[in-house]
Structure formats: structure tokens, C-alpha cells
Amino acid sequence: MAYWFQEIVGDSEFESAKLNRELKHMGHGLSNVTKALNSLIGKKPSLAIQTKKSGSSKQARKKYKLTHAGVQKVQEMLQGA
Numbered sequence: 001m002a003y004w005f006q007e008i009v010g011d012s013e014f015e016s017a018k019l020n021r022e023l024k025h026m027g028h029g030l031s032n033v034t035k036a037l038n039s040l041i042g043k044k045p046s047l048a049i050q051t052k053k054s055g056s057s058k059q060a061r062k063k064y065k066l067t068h069a070g071v072q073k074v075q076e077m078l079q080g081a
Contacts (some may be wrong), residue, residue: 001026001046003074006066013051013063037064045069 002020005014020033030036040048047070052063066074 002064002066004073007071007074013065016062016064019064034062037062040070047073 001019002014005011005019005022012070016033016037017035019029023029024035027067037048041050047066048064048066050062051065054061
């Protein structure tokens, strides 16, 4: 879904809440989208990065972006590699 927002729709970044909302509409919602995105950030090389955070609480709205490595990984998955 992040790939869709970034590469197909053309959004430069995406909000975690919007990402999970769309995943839920497709029947694949995450119980903790931030944890899933942090997992992608923790990969070597990082598959995603956090670009912004609005607010100071843990529940602050966060924006993310797939890295070049993240985009390549999705393209490999789409090709069945």
C-alpha cells in the first residue's frame, strides 16, 4: 500500500494512519502500523524512513517514505523474485 501511495499515486510521503485505513479496506489492517513501519526502518538497508512527526506524544501523526531500497524490494516482490 505504501508503494501504491508513493509510486503510483505520486505522494511524496504517506501517513501511517492513512496507510492502515486503506489496508483495513482491503482486509489487511495492522494492529500496530507504527511497529510494522519501524521494522522496515530497522532493516539494513532501511526500507522506509520517518520524514515528519506532528505533536510530541507517542500517538503523534507520523509521515513516512519508502527508501530507494524499499521501492526496489516491492518491485522484486511484484515480479515474484
